[in-house]
Amino acid sequence: MSDDRYKAMLMEYPERIPVSFGILPAAWIKHRENLDAIVKRYPGIFGDPSKVRDYDAIGSPTYVAGDHVDTWGCVWSNVKSGMEAIVTQHPIPTREAVRAVTIPEKDDNCPHGFMYLRLGDLRGFEEIMIDFAEEPPELQMLIDKVLEYNLRQVYNRINRAPGPRQLMWFGDDLGMQDSLPMSPEKWRKYLKPCFAALYKPVKDAGHYVHMHTDGHILEIIPDLVDCGVDIVNAQVGANGMENLREVCKDRVCLNLDLDRQMFPFWTPAEIDAHVKQAVDVFHDPRGGFWLNIEVGDDVPLENVEALCHAAETYR
Numbered sequence: 001m002s003d004d005r006y007k008a009m010l011m012e013y014p015e016r017i018p019v020s021f022g023i024l025p026a027a028w029i030k031h032r033e034n035l036d037a038i039v040k041r042y043p044g045i046f047g048d049p050s051k052v053r054d055y056d057a058i059g060s061p062t063y064v065a066g067d068h069v070d071t072w073g074c075v076w077s078n079v080k081s082g083m084e085a086i087v088t089q090h091p092i093p094t095r096e097a098v099r100a101v102t103i104p105e106k107d108d109n110c111p112h113g114f115m116y117l118r119l120g121d122l123r124g125f126e127e128i129m130i131d132f133a134e135e136p137p138e139l140q141m142l143i144d145k146v147l148e149y150n151l152r153q154v155y156n157r158i159n160r161a162p163g164p165r166q167l168m169w170f171g172d173d174l175g176m177q178d179s180l181p182m183s184p185e186k187w188r189k190y191l192k193p194c195f196a197a198l199y200k201p202v203k204d205a206g207h208y209v210h211m212h213t214d215g216h217i218l219e220i221i222p223d224l225v226d227c228g229v230d231i232v233n234a235q236v237g238a239n240g241m242e243n244l245r246e247v248c249k250d251r252v253c254l255n256l257d258l259d260r261q262m263f264p265f266w267t268p269a270e271i272d273a274h275v276k277q278a279v280d281v282f283h284d285p286r287g288g289f290w291l292n293i294e295v296g297d298d299v300p301l302e303n304v305e306a307l308c309h310a311a312e313t314y315r
Contacts, residue, residue, distance in 0.1 A: 002018065004016055004017075004018045005018045005167070005290070006165075006167075007287055008253060008287035008288060008289060008290060009167075009208065009230055009231055009253045009287065009288075010287065011253075011284075011286040011287045011288055012286070012287060013285060013286055013287060014287050016315045017279065017283065017289055017290065017291055017314075017315040018290040018291070018315075019045050019290070019291045019292075019293070019311045019315055020255065020290065020291070020292045020293065021045050021046065021293045021294075021307075021308070021311065022292075022293065022294040022295070023035070023039075023294075023295055024082060024083065024294070024295065024296045024297065025057065025058045025059070025063055025081070025082035025083075026080065026081070026082025026083050026296055026297040027082070027295055027296055027297040027299070027304075028053070028055045028056075028057070028082070029055060029056055029081070029082045029297070030082075030297040031297070031301060032055040033055075034301055035301065035304065036053055036055075038301065038304055038305050038308060039308075041308070042308045042309075042311075042312055044312055045308060045311060045312060058081060058082060060084075062076045062078060062084060062085040063078065063081065063082060063083065063084060063085070064078060064081050065078050065079060065080060065081040066078060067088075068085060070108065070121075071104045071106045071107075071108045072091065072104055072118065072121070072122060073091035074087045074089065074090065074091060074121045074122065075087065075088055075089035076088070077089075082297065083296070083297075087120075087121040090121065090122060090123055090124040090127075091122060092122045092123050092142070093123070093124060093127065095131070095136055095138040096138075098123075098138040098141050098142045099138065099141065101122075101141075101142065101145055103145055103148055103149045104149060107152065107153060107156060108153065109153055109156070109157065110150055110153045110154065110157070110170060111171075112171035112172070112173075112212070113171065113172055113173065114150055114153070114170070114171075114172055115146060115147070115150060115172050115191070115194050115195065115198070116172050116173075116174055116191055117172055117173055118146055119142060119143065119146060122142065122146075123142070129181065129182075132181075132182050132186060132190065139190070140190070143190060143191075143194065146194075147194050147197060147198070150194075150198055151197065151198060151201075154198050154201055154202060155201060157202075158201060158202065158205045158207070161205070161207065164206050164207075165206060165207065165208065166207045166208070167207070167208045167209075167210055167230075167231075168202050168207050168208065168209055168210065169210045169212070170198075170199075170209065170210065170211050170212070171211070171212035171213070171233075172211070172212075172213055173213055173214035173215050174187075174191075174213045174214075174215060174217050174220065175213065175214065175215020175216040175217040175235075175238060175239075176215050176216060177215065177216065177238060178216050178238065179216050180215075180216060180217070180219060180220065184219040184220055184223075187220055187223070188220075188223060192220075192223050192226070192227060195224065195227040195228075195229075196226070196227040196228070198227075199227050199228035199229065200228060202228065203228045208230040208231070209228050209229050209230050209231070210229075210230065210231040210233065210255070211224060211229045211231070211232055211233065212233040212255075212257075213232065213233065213234065214235055214238070214257075215235065215238050216238045216239055217232075217234060217238075217239065218239050218240075218243050218244070218247055221234070221247045221248060221251075221252065222247070222251065224252075225251055225252045229252060230252065230253060231252070231253040231254070231255050231290070232248065232252050232253070232254060232255065233255040233257055233292055234248075234254065234255075234256065234257060235257040235259075236256055236257060236258060236259050236278065237259040237260075237261050237262070241277065241278065241281045241282070242281065244256070244282075245281055245282060248288075249284075249288070250288070252288075253287070253288050253289065253290065254282065254288065254289055254290070255290040255291075255292045256278055256282060256289065256290065256291060256292060257292045257294070258274065258275065258278060258291065258292065258293050258307075259274060260293070260294050260295065260296075260299075262274075263295055263299045263303055263307070264296075264298040264299050264300070264303070266303065267303075268302055268303060268305070268306035269306075271303055271306040271307055271310060272306055272309070272310045274310075275291070275307070275310035275311060275314055276310065276314055278291065279291075279314040279315070291311055291315065293307050293311060295307065
């Protein structure tokens with residue numbers, strides 16, 4: 001991790017605001033050399049401009065069109081290569097089935113959606129929401145099994161760490177568009193103990209925790225800090241700039257996910273204004289702030305250029 005990222009996380013006066021710029025495989029597949037030409041103009045964000053790219057490369061199996069089965073038996077269906085799949089078949093459709101679940105032997109290294117989302121992947125969203133509402137004993141049984149599996153993954157990561165003071169990345173979308181999927185109190189009862197247990201060995205080993213979590217999460221950001229999160233990657237569109245500033249400032253480093261839902265629709269001037277506003281609201285010379293940008297194939301190239309230019313200008 002670059003010095004500026006560490007310095008920003010630790011409030012040690014980074015030279016620049018760190019910028020993470022993710023381009024989905026579908027965008028590379030669609031735009032190819034035209035997108036690459038933009039990327040090469042911004043080596044401060046993307047690195048070596050001489051890098052040779054495979055525009056058709058897809059790293060994650062679930063980003064390939066077709067059906068995929070994960071280690072827990074969830075079936076992921078994908079209709080378009082280059083974009084993420086969704087779970088369409090849930091292997092634990094009933095509460096009775098929870099009692100027979102065995103923890104997988106195969107490791108998966110805590111992919112995105114490893115705790116809360118996995119509960120819904122296993123049971124189905126409606127079923128797991130009813131479980132959280134009615135609180136049958138099978139809910140805690142399932143949580144305990146998923147937690148036990150994830151703890152094994154966390155210790156595997158710690159044992160593979162190449163050195164001290166590593167930043168370990170975790171992702172689990174805890175919010176919906178404008179609210180949590182359950183009350184904060186219920187989240188604290190059932191899910192906060194899971195994240196506290198998972199992140200404690202990371203912190204005890206001297207490492208740092210970066211947590212990506214889409215959706216509205218304002219009410220539980222202090223709880224995530226309690227659990228050991230050093231950097232929270234939160235969406236500005238679902239939470240609001242001023243709200244995030246109030247909750248995060250001087251408490252946790254914010255990796256601000258700029259409003260990618262609007263990138264396909266804004267003009268370049270509106271994109272520039274959005275990035276500038278984010279920097280104006282959150283910048284602190286001590287640090288505590290990163291910029292996170294993600295684009296898919298629905299973002300016009302002129303808007304990709306605008307995002308790159310604004311990030312380079314205001315960072």
